[in-house]
Amino acid sequence: EAGVVQSPRYKIIEKKQPVAFWCNPISGHNTLYWYLQNLGQGPELLIRYENEEAVDDSQLPKDRFSAERLKGVDSTLKIQPAELGDSAVYLCASSSGGSSGELFFGEGSRLTVL
Amino acid sequence: AQRVTQPEKLLSVFKGAPVELKCNYSYSGSPELFWYVQYSRQRLQLLLRHISRESIKGFTADLNKGETSFHLKKPFAQEEDSAMYYCALRRGGSTLGRLYFGRGTQLTVWP
Numbered sequence: 001e002a003g004v005v006q007s008p009r010y011k012i013i014e015k016k017q018p019v020a021f022w023c024n025p026i027s028g029h030n031t032l033y034w035y036l037q038n039l040g041q042g043p044e045l046l047i048r049y050e051n052e053e054a055v056d057d058s059q060l061p062k063d064r065f066s067a068e069r070l071k072g073v074d075s076t077l078k079i080q081p082a083e084l085g086d087s088a089v090y091l092c093a094s095s096s097g098g099s100s101g102e103l104f105f106g107e108g109s110r111l112t113v114l
Numbered sequence: 115a116q117r118v119t120q121p122e123k124l125l126s127v128f129k130g131a132p133v134e135l136k137c138n139y140s141y142s143g144s145p146e147l148f149w150y151v152q153y154s155r156q157r158l159q160l161l162l163r164h165i166s167r168e169s170i171k172g173f174t175a176d177l178n179k180g181e182t183s184f185h186l187k188k189p190f191a192q193e194e195d196s197a198m199y200y201c202a203l204r205r206g207g208s209t210l211g212r213l214y215f216g217r218g219t220q221l222t223v224w225p
Contacts, residue, residue: 042200042215056212105158
């Protein structure tokens, strides 16, 4: 199984440009997470989905960030317009719940804003 | 509020030596604690969780509620243990809730 798939792996853009990241979770995982990882820091949650519903988006900067998971499977995270401080790794993870609650992470999308 | 602290950004030991990666947390309720690991060029993955109380790849971690710690230990480090280790906390009673991560400790095991 491929695991959580993210694209693109790397993206370089100029400030004020838009950017979008895509995530395909593990089949059957209803819970999907987007985490932000700044250099030298641990991941921080941006948004969590249960199927197509965003159940925890308190840390998502809604003035420039948006996310969707229309059919409860794939998800897209968008930044518009990007700022220099958005340079980071954007991680997607999914979980099937159950007693373990283990998160399965993708390889991440590394964004560089010039 | 909850917080996870990993005081060591870098940790180096020689092969065969014991290793301990420190993790302290602050949370008023009953937390679930985890260790996630990221090997070079690989994705972040679960190493172990305190509820399972098992040893994975020779690593163990005991939740000490009195000291609010969840240190990761291995008696004899191996070169393949070199990786980035993240301690993480989840609020108790929420299997799918967010994880709060520490900043990570980069472990290097020298031959």
